[in-house]
Amino acid sequence: MFSKLLRAAVVGAVTAATPALMTSGAIAAAADYRFEVVSARAAGPGKTDVTVRLLQVPANRPVPDAVIFQTRADMAPSGMPTMTGNVAPQPGQQAGTYRFVIETGMAGSWALALAAKVQGEAETVRTTVTFNAAR
Numbered sequence: 001m002f003s004k005l006l007r008a009a010v011v012g013a014v015t016a017a018t019p020a021l022m023t024s025g026a027i028a029a030a031a032d033y034r035f036e037v038v039s040a041r042a043a044g045p046g047k048t049d050v051t052v053r054l055l056q057v058p059a060n061r062p063v064p065d066a067v068i069f070q071t072r073a074d075m076a077p078s079g080m081p082t083m084t085g086n087v088a089p090q091p092g093q094q095a096g097t098y099r100f101v102i103e104t105g106m107a108g109s110w111a112l113a114l115a116a117k118v119q120g121e122a123e124t125v126r127t128t129v130t131f132n133a134a135r
């Protein structure tokens with residue numbers, strides 16, 4: 001009951017914010033999903049080990065087995081959008097978590113943009129999260 005109400009509230013907010021989608025009759029299912037940072041730890045010189053969780057927001061449920069097919073790390077949050085770092089996928093530790101070792105050659109705030117396919121969802125899920133690199 002509660003999750004149904006929550007879902008209705010979220011869908012309402014999404015359609016209100018995206019009138020173009022309303023006219024086409026589509027519901028932005030991808031907006032039901034979000035990546036969030038679980039941890040960002042130094043992993044040797046110039047590297048950061050970043051774990052994110054993919055959540056199905058209305059149910060607040062982790063989503064396993066998503067296929068992350070696009071990644072980009074850059075220092076846009078620090079005013080350096082052209083400074084990028086290589087992103088190497090690693091095995092996640094828990095279902096619904098996804099892990100990367102990112103070449104962060106400079107300390108500061110970094111952005112990690114992710115594009116993923118979720119089983120049963122036609123739309124691509126895209127999220128940009130930020131994390132801090134110690135070095």
Ligand SMILES: [Cu+2]
Binds near residue numbers: 075078080083106
């Ligand atoms: Cu930089």
